[in-house]
Amino acid sequence: MATQLEPEARENADVFREEVRQFLAEKFPEELKGKGLSMGGIEGREKETPAQKAWREAMGERGWGTPTWPKEYGGGGLNRKQAAILNEELARAGAYNPIGGMGVMMFGPTLLEYGSEAQKQEHIPPICRGEIRWCQGYSEPNAGSDLANLQTMAEDKGDHYLVNGQKTWTSGGQWADKCFAIVRTDRSDKHKGISFLLIDMDSPGVEVRPITMISGTSPFCETFFTDVKVPKENLVGEEGQGWTIGKRLLQHERTNLSGAAPGGRGGGSLADIAKKYGKVNADGTLADPVLRDRIADFEIRWTSFLHTARRAVEESKAQGGVSEISSALKKLGTKLGQERAEMTIEIMGLQGLGWEGEGFSPVELAGVRAWLYGKATTIYGGSTEIQNNVIAKRVLGMLDHQ
Amino acid sequence: MAVLNEEQEMLRDMAREWATNESPVTEFRKVRASGEPEAFDHTAYGAMAEMGWAGIIIPEEHGGSDFGFLSAGLVVEELGKTLTASPLIATTLAASAIMLGGSEEQKAKWLPKLASGETIATLAVDEGPHHDPAEIATSVSDGKLAGTKGFVAEAHGADLFVVATTDGLYLVEKGDGVTLTTRRLTDQRSHADIALEGAAAEKLENGGDTLLDDVLNRARALTAAEMLGMAQIVFDTTLDYLKQRVQFNQVLSSFQALQHRMADLFAGLAQMRSAVEAGLQAVDSGVGAERAAIVAKAEANRVLHTISNEGIQLHGGIGMTDEYDIGLYLKRARVLEPTWGATGYLKNRFATLGGY
Ligand SMILES: Cc1cc2nc3c(=O)[nH]c(=O)nc-3n(C[C@H](O)[C@H](O)[C@H](O)COP(=O)(O)OP(=O)(O)OC[C@H]3O[C@@H](n4cnc5c(N)ncnc54)[C@H](O)[C@@H]3O)c2cc1C
Numbered sequence: 001m002a003t004q005l006e007p008e009a010r011e012n013a014d015v016f017r018e019e020v021r022q023f024l025a026e027k028f029p030e031e032l033k034g035k036g037l038s039m040g041g042i043e044g045r046e047k048e049t050p051a052q053k054a055w056r057e058a059m060g061e062r063g064w065g066t067p068t069w070p071k072e073y074g075g076g077g078l079n080r081k082q083a084a085i086l087n088e089e090l091a092r093a094g095a096y097n098p099i100g101g102m103g104v105m106m107f108g109p110t111l112l113e114y115g116s117e118a119q120k121q122e123h124i125p126p127i128c129r130g131e132i133r134w135c136q137g138y139s140e141p142n143a144g145s146d147l148a149n150l151q152t153m154a155e156d157k158g159d160h161y162l163v164n165g166q167k168t169w170t171s172g173g174q175w176a177d178k179c180f181a182i183v184r185t186d187r188s189d190k191h192k193g194i195s196f197l198l199i200d201m202d203s204p205g206v207e208v209r210p211i212t213m214i215s216g217t218s219p220f221c222e223t224f225f226t227d228v229k230v231p232k233e234n235l236v237g238e239e240g241q242g243w244t245i246g247k248r249l250l251q252h253e254r255t256n257l258s259g260a261a262p263g264g265r266g267g268g269s270l271a272d273i274a275k276k277y278g279k280v281n282a283d284g285t286l287a288d289p290v291l292r293d294r295i296a297d298f299e300i301r302w303t304s305f306l307h308t309a310r311r312a313v314e315e316s317k318a319q320g321g322v323s324e325i326s327s328a329l330k331k332l333g334t335k336l337g338q339e340r341a342e343m344t345i346e347i348m349g350l351q352g353l354g355w356e357g358e359g360f361s362p363v364e365l366a367g368v369r370a371w372l373y374g375k376a377t378t379i380y381g382g383s384t385e386i387q388n389n390v391i392a393k394r395v396l397g398m399l400d401h402q
Numbered sequence: 403m404a405v406l407n408e409e410q411e412m413l414r415d416m417a418r419e420w421a422t423n424e425s426p427v428t429e430f431r432k433v434r435a436s437g438e439p440e441a442f443d444h445t446a447y448g449a450m451a452e453m454g455w456a457g458i459i460i461p462e463e464h465g466g467s468d469f470g471f472l473s474a475g476l477v478v479e480e481l482g483k484t485l486t487a488s489p490l491i492a493t494t495l496a497a498s499a500i501m502l503g504g505s506e507e508q509k510a511k512w513l514p515k516l517a518s519g520e521t522i523a524t525l526a527v528d529e530g531p532h533h534d535p536a537e538i539a540t541s542v543s544d545g546k547l548a549g550t551k552g553f554v555a556e557a558h559g560a561d562l563f564v565v566a567t568t569d570g571l572y573l574v575e576k577g578d579g580v581t582l583t584t585r586r587l588t589d590q591r592s593h594a595d596i597a598l599e600g601a602a603a604e605k606l607e608n609g610g611d612t613l614l615d616d617v618l619n620r621a622r623a624l625t626a627a628e629m630l631g632m633a634q635i636v637f638d639t640t641l642d643y644l645k646q647r648v649q650f651n652q653v654l655s656s657f658q659a660l661q662h663r664m665a666d667l668f669a670g671l672a673q674m675r676s677a678v679e680a681g682l683q684a685v686d687s688g689v690g691a692e693r694a695a696i697v698a699k700a701e702a703n704r705v706l707h708t709i710s711n712e713g714i715q716l717h718g719g720i721g722m723t724d725e726y727d728i729g730l731y732l733k734r735a736r737v738l739e740p741t742w743g744a745t746g747y748l749k750n751r752f753a754t755l756g757g758y
Binding site: 139144146149168169211212213216288290291338345349353356357359360368376378379384 | 530531532533552553583584585586587588589590593595648649650651657659660711714715718719721722723724725729730732733736737739740741744746749750
């Protein structure tokens with residue numbers, strides 16, 4: 001529901017908008033126009049260009065990469081209206097938020113809620129400046145959907161924990177500086193024996209092995225811990241509180257992932273792509289009525305998904321908790337993203353299935369990889385099947401059949 | 403499963419044994435790693451030809467065994483199961499064009515060489531990324547061809563091309579006036595664009611007005627057979643995985659949500675199999691071949707699309723790894739889907755044939 005701003009608020013908004021515009025005019029490098037943050041910011045910094053670095057530092061300094069986080073820890077300290085204005089102006093300038101990754105999407109918000117003062121002081125500012133990359137040490141070979149079955153053990157050694165075990169599918173593990181992990185501190189209780197621990201990836205005994213994916217890239221790893229010493233001050237919350245904290249983090253993850261399914265957005269809307277690769281009538285409409293129908297059908301569902309996402313945010317703000325429909329968001333958004341990617345390659349025909357080499361545009365090649373990588377979106381962050389279970393049991397109150 | 407005669411059963415068993423033992427997916431991975439644009443193993447193709455597979459549809463008088471398309475489909479299905487890379491389908495389809503449209507001389511000249519594996523051949527029909535035989539622009543004057551063919555499968559290894567032109571089908575040998583440009587698709591098999599500039603060509607005169615359509619029916623049915631093998635393996639592998647993967651102290655196969663999904667896929671696969679077999683049989687009998695071939699390919703497109711996506715999803719994270727085979731099937735599946743007709747094209751054609 002759109003609300004009328006009070007005159008004073010409107011004036012403040014205008015002042016803030018002007019401030020953002022000036023900042024963008026001064027600091028946003030023209031050459032980055034229309035680009036985005038690659039791989040959600042988990043990739044290493046080796047490939048960062050001087051322009052990208054300058055842009056990241058400029059935004060980081062203002063705290064505008066994490067606009068609503070408290071100023072005292074390096075965030076932007078903006079209210080919701082201001083954050084919305086910032087977003088609008090970024091979009092208008094063809095700019096993007098250069099600060100991302102798991103630190104921003106999930107770890108930061110969780111630490112702000114559960115961390116000690118010292119932990120927040122230490123870890124939040126570098127996240128706001130985009131200086132430190134975090135990876136997620138959750139999954140293990142036998143703890144995927146059944147995450148609480150994790151076996152990586154953290155033994156209490158007085159002033160430190162000694163960590164042994166194996167994590168898998170660690171996205172960005174090879175580029176990360178630090179890892180937020182859930183580990184076992186007690187074998188006698190499945191859920192209460194879990195603790196939330198911050199591990200330095202440079203620590204002796206940490207080994208990562210990248211795994212190649214079907215899309216041809218290797219952004220995720222097996223991570224091994226052998227007698228890794230982790231100082232006690234790196235425990236977040238109480239010992240045994242890890243499952244509660246870990247699940248909270250997953251809520252942030254889900255919300256962030258729902259609309260983020262990479263679908264090879266390059267090339268414009270599905271209709272634009274269809275016009276480029278197919279036949280168009282004299283009046284500019286698509287000549288293939290079936291395709292036209294399918295695109296319209298998709299766009300209608302995509303639009304109503306965006307409405308749903310917005311409603312979930314509004315409801316959770318209003319009721320001060322998670323909206324009932326937020327559980328459905330990840331399932332819906334990721335499926336739609338995959339559908340879009342499938343339609344994109346279908347519309348392009350064999351031209352949309354290039355792997356490498358001559359004869360394909362960068363957008364076409366990126367589209368194929370994104371289509372393949374996008375298959376993961378319904379698997380990670382709580383698979384679609386697990387979302388269905390959550391909806392059935394927790395929202396609808398249906399009984400567990402087991 | 404179609405009712406097979408003894409010869410067909412033997413053929414299928416032999417193909418299954420050979421594919422399993424001599425050509426498992428690791429062999430395709432070697433081909434892929436070599437990066438050669440031809441993308442197949444010559445020794446393996448030699449072995450196939452020796453077993454008589456290149457001549458399955460070719461008449462005995464020309465060195466084949468005259469077993470027909472249902473039999474060819476049995477072999478192709480087994481090869482699809484292990485992602486065996488070979489020009490067998492392409493050569494079989496080119497041979498069928500010569501059988502349907504060639505003069506006695508042309509048949510005598512080419513069919514024995516195709517049957518023995520000495521000559522590799524392929525069809526060059528479409529000119530762009532979409533199957534659209536109504537849009538052919540390649541033309542002929544004074545027996546010389548001019549035009550471009552897009553995404554021709556197995557072009558790199560081919561000695562002979564069956565080229566569709568505005569004036570029917572022509573035989574073109576590799577050589578002057580034929581230039582290949584490699585197109586690397588996600589399945590990492592052989593695909594190329596072919597520029598034809600003054601290439602010498604000989605017409606296939608005898609097939610009548612429907613020659614191209616008759617060949618395309620065969621192309622659709624046989625490609626659907628490869629897709630059937632792929633769908634079957636993705637299904638089997640997924641079922642096996644669900645039966646052994648433990649989460650929440652139970653094997654995944656005990657979850658009803660997954661049981662129902664597998665039941666749906668099973669039913670889809672059953673339909674795909676009968677559609678594909680009916681398509682191949684109709685080609686052999688000549689009765690209602692076009693309709694049956696369209697049904698075969700459209701069902702193959704639909705079911706393999708679903709099964710290949712579900713296969714990844716149900717494997718979870720491991721399905722996303724290159725090391726695990728399932729992704730290779732997904733990538734090959736998407737390349738075969740638009741080949742000889744994406745679903746939209748086929749539905750439109752089906753409706754047209756039905757007069758609506
Ligand atoms: C690209 C990618 C990146 C990832 N990044 C990270 C990361 O950075 N850090 C990290 O810790 N993890 C990461 N993961 C791991 C991810 O969270 C797991 O893959 C996911 O939790 C699923 O676990 P699994 O792979 O073991 O599949 P399984 O749990 O074995 O599931 C296999 C299939 O069974 C289904 N299933 C399982 N249980 C049930 C049930 N009870 N009812 C119905 N269906 C069920 C699943 O939905 C799935 O379809 C990543 C995964 C991928 C693919």
